[in-house]
Amino acid sequence: MTCTAQPDRKFPATMTWQGNVTGFLRLIDQTLLPVEYLEIDLKSVEQVFEAIRSLRVRGAPAIGCAAAYGVVIGLQQSVALSRAEFDVKLRQVTDYLASSRPTAVNLFWALDRIRTVARTEASLSPAAMLQRLLDEARAIEVEDREMCTAIGQHGAELLQDKTGVLTHCNAGGLATAGDGTALAVIFAAAAAGKQLQVFADETRPLLQGARLTAWELQQRGVPVTLICDSMAGWVMREGKVQAVIVGADRITANGDTANKIGTYSVALLAKAHGIPFYVAAPTSTFDLEMSSGQQIPIEQRAAHEITHGFGKQTAPAGINVYNPAFDVTPAEYIAAIITEKGLIMPVNEANVRRVVLE
Secondary structure: OEEEEOOOOOOOOOEEEEOOOOOEEEEEOOOOOOOOOEEEEEOOHHHHHHHHHOOOOOOHHHHHHHHHHHHHHHHHHHOOOOHHHHHHHHHHHHHHHHOOOOOOHHHHHHHHHHHHHHHHOOOOOHHHHHHHHHHHHHHHHHHHHHHHHHHHHHHHOOOOOOEEEEEOOOOEHHHOOOOEOHHHHHHHHHHOOOOEEEEEEOOOOOOHHHHHHHHHHHHOOOOEEEEOHHHHHHHHHOOOOOEEEEOOOEEEOOOOEEEEOOHHHHHHHHHHOOOOEEEEOOHHHEEOOOOOHHHOOOOEOOOHHHHOHHHOOOOOOOOOOOOEOEEEEOHHHOOEEEEOOEEEOOOOHHHHHHHHHO
């Protein structure tokens, strides 16, 4: 894994494919932001797995894109095999990447899409199949960028001029191939001339709001104020927030939404203060095979993320730690889900299926 520092780039792409079918994936190492901007080159499937698992690349759509390219990387040394042997290797690579993170449904959606291409084009040689998989990975990236734009356009209608908007975690360009999901709405509203004041939760324990969202908004010239997670209720009480908008890692058929830990608390606070709570996500984030959020697997992460955040011990040695990476917000607390196909409002299973399946 090689690295390239480019500290002066203001609007970087989260990831880019370098070269042709024998190329590699270049992405921003998000674990270093905002102090250091570093691009890393991933040339093995193990490096892609590690980048997803360690949050060097994160955000459900970006994870899906990275995984699709990871399959190509994992099969580059298999073009001399028979097609049957190539397909066995493909299953091994996709299963391996699928085990990197359990909650973000876009990961599985992208890998299933890759598997479907291989299954439906069984007559192609391994070399031709590898090129076809690269084409599909590129298509996933392009479609994600277009979905971000559409989400932004649909969601901007919900934000009024001179609005205070609170967001949690990072659902911007760093989490997708485009302008993001939640932040795409903010960027689109700002581009339309609306004056917004964004409040970004730190988003503990890994501070994606402080490190990533605040950085992105600052880079784009959108006014942003960073607050601790525990301040959200008081900022609402003070009347500084008129809307909340977040992203999603998985949405079930009834509209229940998994997102970064702390989102559920923000939704409850918004409900208590009469503030609309919006979720922005592409239809690829919906898992219609799950009827409710009770079925969503919640990733449990290492204790040291809490006890030794960013290398400094902040808790007693040997203390018991509970560290779920996500929580689930029930549909009843969500005013609308913003998708590339339009708004799901009110949020219920009938409307979810109508919009997602149209």
